[in-house]
Amino acid sequence: MDAPETTVIVEEKSGVTLMRFEGDITSFSEAALLGTYRGLPPDEHKSILLDFTKVEYINSSGIALIITMLREASSANQRVHCFGLTPHFKKVFEMVGLLRYTAIHPDEGAGLTALTA
């Protein structure tokens, strides 16, 4: 079994940086997820919207990577919001206390509106 791949596509929209994830988010995703995030200069990417629409599986190691990203973003005064999570993973994010540190929007439009307000 090969390591599951995570693809991250970065887009800019209305001054917001979209990170679109595809595949699983697990311990194998560190390079894709954190590597891509760390390649974005904080001064030029103040608002980041994470797109989970094409993510089917997130495990606790994957959540840990998201926590690490939120920690680094907080230190760099960046705002990070999310959309596209399934109801289950929205519940999981809430369960571990992540909703106090990021917002989950129902869709991309709502996320962009919140981050450009």
Add this chain to the structure above:
Amino acid sequence: MMAQPKATVELKLPSRLGFEKVAMGTASHVAKLMGFSDPRIEDLKTAVSEACLNAIEHGNKLQESLSVVVILTLDAAMLEVKVIDKGKGVTKKVTAPDMEKKLHGEEASRGLGLFLIENLVDEVEYVSESVEGSYTRLVIHLEKDREVK
């Protein structure tokens, strides 16, 4: 399916990350056959995945020669999943994650698995170094599922 006697499905997985998804998929299919709702199946999938990850990483310490054995036992009322490894078992007390500390770097980002397991299934039991090995036992009840619906 409901009136059937107790049945068992057994899996033997290598201690390699990624194989937890095999157990997760099997548990999902069995739960669906039993009539659990989709949200409960999603909860079970995460709990089984986390129990297997724990067995692979911490129990068998990623030694591929050691197997993680997953035994699913079902009857008319409930589904039990035992995840067995060769480690010392879970002995620490499971506490809620302190996200404030995690986000300030005062606590490791990881360490959420057991907390998720305990909050997603109806019963959890940790047994250390039994004849079978150490195991995590998860149970979900169909009756509870009906209450949720």
